[in-house]
Amino acid sequence: MLKNKSIVSIDDVSESDISEIFSVSDRMLNALEAGKKLEMLNGKIMATLFYEPSTRTRLSFESSMHRLGGSVISVSDVKSSSVAKGETLADTIRMAESYSDVIVIRHPLEGAARLASKFSTKPVINAGDGSGQHPTQTLLDLYTMRKYFGKIDGLRIAMVGDLRYGRTVHSLLLALSNFDVEVTLISPQILKMPEHIRERLGKNIKVTSRENLDEKMDEFDVFYVTRIQKERFTDQNEYNSVIGLYSIDADTVGKMKKNAIIMHPLPRVDEIKPEVDYLPNAAYFKQAFYGIPVRMALLSMILGA
């Protein structure tokens, strides 16, 4: 039961919550595809507080709320308005909760959404906190896998690229550790999955890691690719050599299983070549679209329509 609950960390949703979210997401997807107008959150207000820039997450939250008949209030730039005046997050939240029914927050510091949920009597949804959690992204990632394969158990998943700074892969790996899956972590040495994530993994999951992408590629069902940021490298030559090794083009796809899918939290830069977009294996735009039914499901369940 998610009614009135905050979703800060993927640990806040139980396994049964996840299956309920997925079946409600299926219904939302049907409604979207049928072009049906929904009114279930009529009169409800969602406040978005984004202390960090975002395109997809924010648009998709706002669109989801509108699709359900609710409305949205937001501060275009909380950072310069409230932070500059020295207001604490706790105070901003106390104010925002009195103006809205649910608060969506993105913040550069880890634990910010947990703090917000402590000061708010209204439910809080974490839209990303620093290099911490991003639970709604994780839910839509899981939903995408389930959509393509019918189930998550039994999948063999490769996570590729920047596994150190990318919070989506942290949340996703933690969530996957409650499923019966095999995960291979593929990244350059300096961008490995942090130990503080690996030490929290459940017992069921089998995790191995390696540096080389180009081997036994036909073993995986899912390639979850992340962006390798130039800024992470002090040596630009090193960046150039790494980016080549981890990028995916039509040839790379040719070495994959026929029905393997490629996911990416977006934005992608050079790690997936545009030619891949037209192959049936490219799942990343569909994945981004699934953010809508999943967030609609969450909002409707939390606000109890």
Added chain:
Amino acid sequence: METTLKVSKIKDGTVIDHVPAGKALRVVSILKIENNPDVSTTIAMRVQSEKLGKKDVIKVENKYLNRDDLDRISLVAPDATISIVSNYQIKEKFTVKLTKTIVGILKCPNQGCITNVKEPVNSEFSVVSERPLILRCFYCERNMTEKEVLSQL
């Protein structure tokens, strides 16, 4: 056997024995007894102990400290023995145990954690494992190792 008491007997109060040598002041500050005007506290530091080699002992006069408060010192003094003294006699004796959550004593070692900026909250950790000690920050969810914990105590 202790033949003499380095610190004189108290009539009523609480004795905290078997505090690791040198940690008495930290214990006093965790218990926040230093500012209480009605309480006299005597501290013996680095006295001989059969169990610990050297130890600290704290005697708090006219105050019966309660178990929940005393459990807060278990991070610093895991082997502490508590004696409640009434009319010069030990009325009750117990040990401290690690609390489920540790509030306000430690600082989260994660620089990117919200508890390390100016916000009106205490740090808060739950115990993931006792041996070896592993704590988890309630806010950023990062684990804190025994080494990191000890470096702050």
